Amino acid sequence: MAEKTGIKLIANNKKARFDFFIEDTYEAGIVLHGTEVKSLRMGKCSIKESFIRVENGEVFIYGMHISPYEKGNIFNRDPLRVRKLMLHKHEIHKLNGKLAEKGYTIVPLQVYLKGSLVKLQIGLARGKKLYDKRQDIAKKDQRREAEKEFKIKNLY
Secondary structure (H helix, E strand, O other): OOOOOOOEEEEOOOHHHHHEEEEEEEEEEEEEOOHHHHHHOOOOOOOOOOOOEEEEOOEEEEEOOOOOOOOOOOHHHOOOEEEEEOOOOHHHHHHHHHHHOOOOOEEEEEEEEOEEEEEEEEEEEEEHHHHHHHHHHHHHHHHHHHHHHHHHHHHO
C-alpha cells in the first residue's frame, strides 16, 4: 500500500521558477490516451516550452511533448497535441479571476506519477523583471560560496 501513494517525478520545469514568482500551486490531472501513459511511465516527457490557457471554463496545456511509445505503432498520438487538464470548477474560476489581473499567467511546474495516475503541478505565476532575476543569481552565488567555504573549513 505504501508504494501506491509514492510519487515519481517525470519532468520538472526549472526555468519556470527562474522566470516567474510562483504564488499558488494546483494539482491537475491530464486527459491522456493509452500509449501516452506508457511513454510517460518511461519518463519521456518535456514541459519546457509548454504553456496553459483557460478556454470556455476548461483548462488546456499546449506544447507539452510526450514522445511516441516505441511499441505503440498506429495507436500513437501527435506528441505535441493539446491536452485537457482536469481541475475542480472552483479552482478554474479562481484561476480565471487571477488571470484577468495584469501580469498573471499559469505555468506548468512538474509532471509526476502519483500512484497509478499522471498528475501535473501548475502554478499561478507573476513574471519577474530582469533585476529580480539578477537578485536570484546573486543569492545563488552567495549560497554556493558559503557552501564552498564551509566545505574547506571542515576539511582541515
